[in-house]
Amino acid sequence: MEIKGLDFKDAVLLAPLAGYSDVGFRCVCQRCGADAMFTEMLSAEAMRHNSKKTEDMTIREKEERLVFAQIFGKDPFVMAEAVKNNILSHFEGIDINMGCPAPKIIKNGEGSALLKDLNTMGCIISECVKAAKDRPVSVKVRLGYDKVDIAQIIRVCEEAGASFVSVHGRTFAQGFSGSVDYDAIALAKAVSHIPIIGNGDVVDEESYQKMKQTQVDGVMIGRGAVGSPWIFSLIKGKKVDEMDMIFRHVEILREHYPEAWLNKYLRKHFLAYAAAFKAGSDIKRQLALQTDINESLKLLQESANILKTRTKSVK
Ligand SMILES: Cc1cc2nc3c(=O)[nH]c(=O)nc-3n(C[C@H](O)[C@H](O)[C@H](O)COP(=O)(O)O)c2cc1C
Structure with a gap:
């Protein structure tokens, strides 16, 4: 099965990550080998009110080949309106968030709260599929709300016309605790007639x-x-230069967002890069306080060089 050039055989996808899956990050993941990417979750309700903040999250780059805009909400008609909103017209597909466990989302009956209301769930998906016309609509779910209910969930997604389903192998009740239930993911695949992403x-x-x-x-x-x-290049057997990827991440974001905003925004990405380079606590402290992106990049370069030297000497 192929969707918009995505051959599901061995596809590796970047997950939607609120606060992380920005356009620059998505581009580097693609360069490293990701076959498709998702935006951060976008509020259908906020779109209705022409939120500038939400619009800023819909920026994409020409080089991105396959991006799904992920939306969340609980009203089937507001969700369908969001699918038709112009700010999503440049995305290849739409993804519906039915897995977010954040308390304020659950309180509103959105995200994984929908997993205990399969009727509304089906209704949202089918309205979105109708609104998307020829664009694919996928759904991102957990295994269930407070118990594993994945076979029924998959059936609802299929019958409502979803193109594929991404399954996070935990229930809402589990949050991020414990380990993924591989048997339940295998069950989702076994009962499904549409592609399943684990x-x-x-x-x-x-x-x-x-x-x-x-x-x-x-x-x-x-x-x-x-x-x-x-991680995508390791899986795909591709070679990339880590620092080149970080520079590209920053370069793309600088094309779209103000430097003062990026100064703060990028800190968490820089700290994550530093952790990957096994940087010491001194470097991490400096990165956390740094207000100049170029200085942060120098610190990361330094950490990358130290790691390379250390790895060579171990060999
Ligand atoms: C910081 C963070 C932000 C996330 N944002 C979203 C989101 O916007 N939409 C969504 O469907 N899932 C979101 N998730 C869940 C992830 O997409 C994913 O399902 C989960 O982290 C499990 O996969 P992993 O172990 O590979 O991280 C988020 C998770 C984290 C840690």
């Missing part, structure tokens, strides 16, 4: 292979890519 705890080649053993059509990586977008 998600959760993939941080290296070994955990990637473990997820592949569930027979899923593709694997989605979230936290494992933060600070290490080159």
Whole structure:
């Protein structure tokens, strides 16, 4: 099965990550080998009120080949309106968030709260599919609300016309605790007639292979890519220069966002890169206080060089 050029055989996707999956990060993940990417979750309600903040999150680059705009909400008609909103017209597909466990989202009956209301869930998906016309609509779910209910969830997604489903192998009640339930992901794949993307705890080649053993059509990586977008290159057997990727991440963001905003925004990405380079606490402290992006990049370069020298001497 192929969707908009995405061949589901061995597809590796970048997960939607609120506060992280910005346009620059998505581009470097693609350069490292990601086959498709998702925006951060976008509020359908905020779109209705022409939120500038939400519009800023819909910036994309020409070089991005396949990006799904992820929306969240609980009203099928507001969600369908969001699908038709002009600010999403430049995305290849739409993804519906039915997995977010954040308290304020749950309180509103959105995100993974929908997993306990399969009727509304089906209604939202089918209205979005209608509104999307020929664009694919995918759904991102957890295994269930407070118990594993994945077979019913997949059936609802399929019947409502979803093109594929990404399954985070935990229930809402589990949050991020415990480990991913691989058997439940395998069950999702076994009962499904549409592609299933397995998600959760993939941080290296070994955990990637473990997820592949569930027979899923593709694997989605979230936290494992933060600070290490080159996880995609390891899986795809591609060679990339880590610092080149970081420079490109920053360069793209600088084309779209004001420097003062980026100064603060990039700090968490820089700290994640520093952790990947095994930088010492002194460097991390300096990065946390740094107000000049160029100085932060120098600190990262330094850490990358130290790691390279250390790795060579170990060999
Ligand atoms: C910081 C952060 C932000 C996230 N934002 C979103 C989001 O916007 N939409 C969504 O569907 N899932 C979101 N998730 C969940 C991830 O997409 C993913 O399902 C989860 O982290 C498990 O995969 P992983 O172990 O590869 O990270 C987020 C997770 C984290 C840690």
